Amino acid sequence: MATGDFSDRDGLIWMNGEIIPWREAKVHVLTHGLHYASSVFEGERSYEGQIFKMHEHSERFVRSAELIDMHMPMSADEIDAAKMEILAANKLTDAYVRPVAWRGSEQLGISAQATQTHIAIACWEWPSYFGEEARTKGISLQTSKWRAPMPDTATTQSKAAGLYATHTMSKHAAEADGFTDSLMLDYRGLVAEATGANIFMVKDGALKTPVPDCFLNGLTRQTLIQLSKENGYEIEEVQITPEELRGADEVFLTGTAAEVTAVGKIDDVDYTVGPVTRTLRDAYEALVRQKKAAAA
Numbered sequence: 001m002a003t004g005d006f007s008d009r010d011g012l013i014w015m016n017g018e019i020i021p022w023r024e025a026k027v028h029v030l031t032h033g034l035h036y037a038s039s040v041f042e043g044e045r046s047y048e049g050q051i052f053k054m055h056e057h058s059e060r061f062v063r064s065a066e067l068i069d070m071h072m073p074m075s076a077d078e079i080d081a082a083k084m085e086i087l088a089a090n091k092l093t094d095a096y097v098r099p100v101a102w103r104g105s106e107q108l109g110i111s112a113q114a115t116q117t118h119i120a121i122a123c124w125e126w127p128s129y130f131g132e133e134a135r136t137k138g139i140s141l142q143t144s145k146w147r148a149p150m151p152d153t154a155t156t157q158s159k160a161a162g163l164y165a166t167h168t169m170s171k172h173a174a175e176a177d178g179f180t181d182s183l184m185l186d187y188r189g190l191v192a193e194a195t196g197a198n199i200f201m202v203k204d205g206a207l208k209t210p211v212p213d214c215f216l217n218g219l220t221r222q223t224l225i226q227l228s229k230e231n232g233y234e235i236e237e238v239q240i241t242p243e244e245l246r247g248a249d250e251v252f253l254t255g256t257a258a259e260v261t262a263v264g265k266i267d268d269v270d271y272t273v274g275p276v277t278r279t280l281r282d283a284y285e286a287l288v289r290q291k292k293a294a295a296a
């Protein structure tokens with residue numbers, strides 16, 4: 001019986017080339033990844049048996065490892081095959097997929113050349129990241145005191161575990177004050193992203209999203225830029241100040257887990273779940289399931 005603890009679930013996990021029972025997928029406490037954050041991961045969703053942007057996620061997984069100077073022993077094609085294998089082994093068609101790669105316990109210290117890269121892929125059912133109320137009311141964001149780092153102080157284009165320490169602290173602070181998530185500004189004080197999703201704003205029918213020069217250029221973000229153009233909206237990638245965001249008509253987040261999630265409030269400013277957000281949310285939902293968007 002599963003207890004809610006992620007180490008105590010039924011199912012199977014792909015680990016270092018083998019499919020093993022969920023509860024046996026363990027690492028030693030003297031694992032380099034645990035002590036020095038030498039770990040990268042992915043977050044993907046499978047819809048009706050197909051992982052959306054599967055190969056792009058595998059390529060980013062490989063690139064994330066390279067960016068933190070960690071050898072990735074598998075190619076993107078091999079990672080694709082392993083993901084499909086573990087989904088099938090768990091008999092899942094609609095699921096969240098979590099590949100993770102980390103340096104092992106073969107060497108423990110700052111230097112890590114003798115370590116091997118270990119890889120695991122887990123998948124489980126995960127319907128909606130922010131819950132159903134987010135659809136109608138939108139979620140709330142609190143501006144974090146933590147900033148997205150300068151590009152030369154962190155590997156900001158790597159989905160590296162170490163970057164998430166500030167995101168967890170931010171989200172805890174937001175939740176303690178009754179908000180759903182945090183708005184992270186960057187080192188210049190410009191709008192960056194939420195703790196696990198990118199941000200878009202709508203003003204007078206046109207869209208804007210920040211330039212991803214110090215935070216993850218999400219695959220969903222790239223998809224939404226394309227969908228916006230296809231749906232006839234103007235879209236600009238520009239620097240956005242918090243003041244400009246305060247004056248937006250609509251705000252929404254994008255991410256593999258978050259999908260397209262409306263924002264109903266940032267700090268003391270309220271927004272409505274407007275027509276642009278709804279249109280693009282529908283278009284995204286149709287695309288990930290490979291269905292044609294219903295005529296607007």
Ligand SMILES: Cc1ncc(COP(=O)(O)O)c(C=O)c1O
Pocket residue numbers: 043193194195196197198216217218219220221254255256257
């Ligand atoms: C910090 C952060 N920003 C943005 C994103 C959105 O990325 P994607 O759309 O590729 O899931 C994620 C999720 O992976 C994230 O963790």
